[in-house]
Amino acid sequence: MTKHKYCPICRTKLKIKVFNNKERLTCPKCNYIYYKNPPPSVCAIVKNRGNILLIKRGIEPHLGEWAFPCGFIEYGETAEDACLRELKEETGLSGTIKSLYNVKSSEIDIYGHLIIIAYIVLVDDKKPVGGDDAVDAKYFSIDKAKQIIIPEQRSCLNDENII
Numbered sequence: 001m002t003k004h005k006y007c008p009i010c011r012t013k014l015k016i017k018v019f020n021n022k023e024r025l026t027c028p029k030c031n032y033i034y035y036k037n038p039p040p041s042v043c044a045i046v047k048n049r050g051n052i053l054l055i056k057r058g059i060e061p062h063l064g065e066w067a068f069p070c071g072f073i074e075y076g077e078t079a080e081d082a083c084l085r086e087l088k089e090e091t092g093l094s095g096t097i098k099s100l101y102n103v104k105s106s107e108i109d110i111y112g113h114l115i116i117i118a119y120i121v122l123v124d125d126k127k128p129v130g131g132d133d134a135v136d137a138k139y140f141s142i143d144k145a146k147q148i149i150i151p152e153q154r155s156c157l158n159d160e161n162i163i
């Protein structure tokens with residue numbers, strides 16, 4: 001269920017307790033309940049003249065593969081700000097949020113269950129440059145992008161709404 005053994009508040013050994021038919025690790029001393037939630041991440045979907053922006057990942061999972069600019073939301077940061085920050089870090093492009101595209105659950109190596117919040121983002125007409133966690137950033141035709149994008153994000157490109 002989880003590898004956590006001790007209460008992060010009082011360090012008592014956690015015990016499994018059943019709430020609403022679901023087993024949860026709880027602290028018998030201070031009643032802390034360990035909720036295991038999927039972390040929220042964001043991705044930027046950027047179109048330019050019918051092409052779509054992808055980055056080549058410089059880190060695992062999917063090292064060396066192409067994906068939408070994406071990353072985790074920092075504590076205290078809004079989802080929109082996280083999306084624009086990741087876009088800037090990974091492509092050098094400044095953008096503005098056009099609309100919320102979709103919210104999906106995904107299973108990905110290393111991190112397991114994630115929530116992905118995808119936004120359609122408008123950018124200035126500059127050449128993208130890979131940076132931070134990305135070793136490259138380029139626009140691809142939709143057909144090419146569908147072939148190379150990581151499987152967890154491919155379904156976004158099958159949706160007629162964004163093309």
Ligand SMILES: [Zn+2]
Binds near residue numbers: 010011012027028
């Ligand atoms: Zn405790």
